[in-house]
Amino acid sequence: MKLRNFISSLLAGVGASSVHIALMAIKHRFGLLPQFEPYEELQRLLSSITSLSFEAPLSWLLPFINGAMVLGFVFGKLFTHLPGRTALAKGAGFGLAAWLVLGLGLFPLAGRGVFALELGLGVRPAALMLGMLMMYSIVMSLLYAWLAIPLRTKARGPH
Numbered sequence: 001m002k003l004r005n006f007i008s009s010l011l012a013g014v015g016a017s018s019v020h021i022a023l024m025a026i027k028h029r030f031g032l033l034p035q036f037e038p039y040e041e042l043q044r045l046l047s048s049i050t051s052l053s054f055e056a057p058l059s060w061l062l063p064f065i066n067g068a069m070v071l072g073f074v075f076g077k078l079f080t081h082l083p084g085r086t087a088l089a090k091g092a093g094f095g096l097a098a099w100l101v102l103g104l105g106l107f108p109l110a111g112r113g114v115f116a117l118e119l120g121l122g123v124r125p126a127a128l129m130l131g132m133l134m135m136y137s138i139v140m141s142l143l144y145a146w147l148a149i150p151l152r153t154k155a156r157g158p159h
Helices: 003-029 038-050 058-081 087-109 114-119 124-148
Strands: none
Touching: 003 058, 003 124, 038 058, 038 087, 058 087, 058 124, 087 114, 087 124, 114 124
8 A cells, every 4th residue: 555545544534533423422412322332332342352441531542543543544455446436436335334244243243133133222223323334434435535546637728
């Protein structure tokens, strides 16, 4: 990965993570699905695997670091291979893939069932997670494309 693409992927991840954290703050402010806390699920799962305890402020930084550094880097490496011709389509494809991985992997591993259905909240956690991941992924994709892909300027002829 070229240095420009690496930096672009990190910056896109930071931007998308900032949007995602703002959306999570709105979720908490309005009391949307208080029983569904994906960050806490991730922290519990990581604690059980590593036997480490993630206390504040590390627990607050974990989603930001994961979203900005890990997912930003992965996204940058995958960008040219993602389906779709536009950054919007590539972001939506990445968001859908992330939703499937989390819904079919993370939540069952955390004991919450496929797409957190065992919480007894129906499809609402899955729908919220899909919306949040799509916003995150599309923002990241648009930022990455804007930062990493050089502008193609047309030769201007006489006016």
